[in-house]
Amino acid sequence: MKFSIFLLLLTTTLFAQTEYPKDYFRSPLDIPLKLSGNFGELRPNHFHAGFDMKTLQKEGLNVYAVADGYVSRIKISTFGNGKTIYIDHPNGFTSVYGHLQKATDSIESYIKKTHYKEQSFEIEMYFKPNQMPVKKGQLIALSGNTGASEGPHLHFEFRDTKTEKIINPIFFGFDALLQDTKRPIVSNLYVYPLDSKTTVNHSQRRIPINLSLQKDGTYLADKIIANGKIGFGITTYDYDDFSFNKNGSFNVDLFNNGKSIFGYQFNTYSFDEMRYINALIDYSFYKKTSQRIQKLFMDPPYNLSIIKADESNGIITVAPNLANVCRLEVSDFYGNKTTIAIPVEYDSLTAVIEKEAVMANYVVKSSKDCFFEQSKNSVFFPAGTFYNDFDLNFKFSSNVLTVHDDTVPAHTNFTISMESDAFDPTKKDKVFIGRISGSGVSYNTTREKNNVYEIRTKTLGQFKLAMDTIPPVIKVLKSVEGKNLDNQKVLQVRISDGLSGIKSYNGYLNGKWILMEYDNKTSLLTYDFNDGIAAAGDNELKVVVVDNVGNSSTFETHFLRNQKL
Structure with missing residues (x-):
């Protein structure tokens, strides 16, 4: 009983709301605050980490620093929050701005220089307090739709700077910017x-x-x-x-x-x-x-x-x-x-509807290491991989390894191994263990040693060994061969790979590396002529794309410009 009272008091204390500053931060937008997603919303494999703020269904709205501080981190990614800016504030909190179209002024200039220095679209930068200070209300970026965004909006977060714990923005006075009189x-x-x-x-x-x-x-x-x-x-x-x-x-x-x-x-x-x-x-x-x-x-x-x-x-x-x-x-x-x-x-009832039967031939104990093997194919689940014990369907038939199905969630990685000597020794680097999804397979990073192929994954399902010898496909949206492009602001190329997926992409103009921004939702690479690299006269464009097993494709063309930007 004493333990129960202590536990109740402890959980009540832990659940008490911490006092957060109510008037310190402003909104990052200068339009009325409307949400398309709130903090804690249920998403695939995660809780939502902040507010998704509507941006009038368009890109290009001004995004402002919510308080004084300094830009502590910038991350440019093709997935997740896309183009993201992090600002550390002197009161111990960090604000995060995601899915941006681009940064502004000196911030954007620094980003552009880093792209060219590292010759990569995906970059991540960290800054010291005196490197990139900002003031409350300073324009830092334009809203966008980059990364895994499903439509134009601003993803906005608060974090504890030291612990990096995410905090509901509603506690920072943002409740006053919203109105809610409706019951859940x-x-x-x-x-x-x-x-x-x-x-x-x-x-x-x-x-x-x-x-x-x-x-x-x-x-x-x-x-x-x-x-x-x-x-x-x-x-x-x-x-x-x-x-x-x-x-x-x-x-x-x-x-x-x-x-x-x-x-x-x-x-x-x-x-x-x-x-x-x-x-x-x-x-x-x-x-x-x-x-x-x-x-x-x-x-x-x-x-x-x-x-x-x-x-x-x-x-x-x-x-x-x-x-x-x-x-x-x-x-x-x-x-x-x-x-x-x-x-x-x-009431002592008899069961009319009995427990649903599960096709299984093994039992997984979630608190113990578990290893299962059939026909030189195996799976190893470290202790703690799963939340519960469950009956496992594990078998190998017709070159397909069945490791149950994706109705049981794994919390951490487990290891799948498949052995085969059926592949050309000179092409082993093209072989991978793919998870069967519909009529295709999804790529997993695969290690090979002595004809044993191995992956680490968090997803159950059916797996098989696959070989990818087909290079990626590169297509220019509209032919530019020999044409004058003075009236074009950008040049776009679509890239794709039907099996192992895209690993890297690089563009070159007149032998110089150029920044081509990749949008994974449309599979488009976009080059902006404002970079100033295009020459007056004839220009040679080359795009090189490599997939996850090393197959490479090269696209080359040339176009004209009468003026240099």
Whole structure:
């Protein structure tokens, strides 16, 4: 009992909101703040790390430094946040600006020089406090759609400078820039039997529970008849008054007989915790339906700091002569709340719907190292690879290695090895282990020694050895051969590779390396004539593209310009 009280006090203390400065930072945009994504929103393999701010469905809006500080880091990537600027502030926080079209003034000039110095589009730079100072409200960039962005917007974050923990921007006074009078929506409630002996409403499988709106605005769930250990799950989202986007819900609390037994609040967390989203959600259901059920229990526990739980970890034991009156509260930062009463009663039921059968021939114990081998092909799971024990389907047939399927999430890398002497010894560097996806295979970085090929991956599924001897394809969008391009601001080339994928790309104009920006969404390389490298008269263009196993393609052409920019 003493331990329970201590744990409750500890989690309450840890969950208390830290005081953050409310009036120190301004908005990075000079238009009304509207969100297309909020902090903690559920994304593939991670929680969203900040605010996605709408930019009027276009690029090129001014982006400003939110406070005095200095540019501490700049990263240019074809994936993730694309073109990103980081500013460290003297009060111990870092602001992050992502998916930018480009930086401005001296910042952009420094970036351009670094591109040419390193002869690479993808670069990363770190700065000291006196190198690139900025003032609050200073124009630092233009908004864009770079990296993994699915449309023009500004990705914006706050981080603790020392720990690099990500913090919800709502705590920094950004709540005053938004308006939210709407309660979060719980679109579905589910109940889970958590062991082989438990039956819920005559089922040994997860089942949905109907909800009825009451006169006081709360909801009442249909009565649950169960025996043994059960847990709940929900699908939930939240609207604000102006954005009309389904954003994530801020706070969830589950009570049993008036006691808080499980909950979480999206306030702050570290990047190391991101992948625990796959433990929080019903991952199997998500892979099958693309819908994310947030589980309100941990079985077994995992180290996600946003979770507060008592000793039950959200698991409710339904037993004879033991009442269970459950209540679920989902709320936003502004205090708007949705409440669901969930009546639970004991009854010894027979299972009409039995537990779903799983095709398997081995058992994985998540707390132990596990090694399985068939026909000189093997898989090794280090202890802690998975969140739960599970029955594994592992076999080798028709040159395909089946390592279960992607309905079980892996938290860390595991190793797959495949042995074969069927490949030409002179072309072993073109062979890789590919994960079968539809009619194709996805590339994995592969090591080879003595005809044994090996990869490290976090994704289960079917794998096979594949060889890629086909070079990448390079196509100019519109022929420029011998043409005058005085009226063109840019020159674009599309590149692609049908198997192992693009590893590197380089452009040369009159023998000099040129910056060609790569957009992975459109597969376009773009050269901007404002670089000033094009000569008056004839110009020779060469583009070289290499795939992940070393196949190379070269495209060459020439064009005319009567004036030098």
